[in-house]
Amino acid sequence: MTFAQFSDMVPKCTKPRLTPAAILDVIMANYSRSLPGNPVGVQVEVTVQDVMELSVLSNSFTADIWFSSIWYDPRLAYSHLDDCRQNLSFDDRFEKLIWSPNVCIVNTKSAHVHKSPKPNVLLMLLPNGTIWLNYRIRVQSPCSMNLERFPIDTQYCHLVFESYSYNTASVSVNWMDNPVTVLPEISLADFDLSRYRTSRHTEVYKAGEWYRLTVELEFTRKYGFYILQLYVPTYISLFISWIAFCIDTKALPARIVLGVNSLMSLTFQFGNIIRSLPPVSYVKAIDIWMCTCVGFIFASLLELAFVAYQDKKLILKSGKSNAAISTLVSYLKHFEPYHEVASPPPPLAIDEKKMMSRTPSTVTNPSKSELDGLDTTDLEEEINEYRKLAYARKKFRLLDFGANVDRISFIVFPLSFAIFNVVYWTYYLQDVRIPTWN
Secondary structure, three states, X not given: XXXXXXXXXXXXXXXXXXXXXXXXXXXXXXXXXXXXXXXEEEEEEEEEEEEEEEEOOOOEEEEEEEEEEEEEOHHHOOOOOOOOOOOEEEOHHHHOOOOOOOEEEOOOOEEEEOEOOOEOEEEEEOOOOEEEEEEEEEEEEEEEOOOOOOOOOEEEEXXXXXXXXXXXXXXXXXXXXXXXXXXXXXXXXXXXXXXXXXXXXXXXXXXXXXXXXXXXXXXEXXXXXXXXXXXXXXXXXXXXHHHHHHOOOOOHHHHHHHHHHHHHHHHHHHHHHHOOOOOOOOOOHHHHHHHHHHHHHHHHHHHHHHHHHHHHHHHHHHHHHHHHHHHHHHHHOOOOOHHHHHOOOOOOOOOHHXXXXXXXXXXXXXXHHHHHOXXXXXXXXXXXXXXXHHHHHHHHHHHHHHHHHHHHHHHHHHHHHHHHHHHHHHHHOOOOOOOOOO
8 A cells, every 4th residue: 555545545624623733632642652453564665765885895785765664553543633634744753752663674784864954754644543654864785796797797785674673473564565766866887776676575583573575676787887998908908919920920029029018908907907896706707808818918929939939940950951061062172172162163053853852861971982973063063052942941931930820820819719709798798687577
């Protein structure tokens, strides 16, 4: 039943009889603060006026609410005294003179009645004895914080009402038909108050059973701030680290600077976000994102190290081959005058297959009998040409190997990250809220 329905129960006016003070004197003359009847039905209604803060560090929210209790006490009826007066309004002083169910919020961390300038308490008495008691209070209550989906998360906060002084045998507490009202101008920096739901159940204590009313508020995080301050910068850092794949493999310092700077930037951004969160033992969505991004940048640095190592290994092999050929040329100089070797005639055409078919032992360790039947001048020219050809080939292999690895990485890294994005955003953007809420 709503308050308007209670008001409709007031009889039609015929003529005024007494003043408010006289009515109060009459109804309070023989009034006792004892329980009016068993059990007394009490209806509760809550209006959320404003939500100032929702803190993930303290697992609580702070709000201003109007909290109303309505019950019927026939001893306070005055319709027989004045059927023209619709209601009598009092402040908190009259509340202390009558019986009340003492409905309170039992799960608060702190609560106080606003005093601006006097206590914000309204007690309204209807002619039929119905009492409407309203408080305007600021309350700090706990929230069930779960940051596994942060920053695309939804948090739930609770207000729990009970009659503190009376169990189910004395007072029956219920929600009104429209139990919760949320004012439209409520706005938080990080959250939207999206939905609410109410429930009623019986709580068992050592002293007996109590009716418990619960209102659960659903807060959905506004993640636009984190898109701009976290996700977009991480995208940029990753793209910058991939630019290193387009830089020549010889420009090793430039490639290292790009990778290391991207890694440091990512770590700094992650630290700024984590500083505003409580330490929890489970993995959050932001942890998965940041660890994956760091892994991609670290993998790009490993790719750089691998290419540099392979380049160094090929250079060392090329140096050993040149040393073997130089040894052969020095050996030939013992069989021809130096000036003839040093000033050879124009180079002849080289039979490349012939040179490539020679075994290393023949080139590096020729026997004297083999050398006696050769024109050392022609052989030296062929060896010089072979050395140039071998060096050119190894240099090409060296450059081509690093370019191929970079070319493959430039495709594999963005493609892998795109697949990760599809999986990540598909999972975390799905609506996991309870569908049966208001």
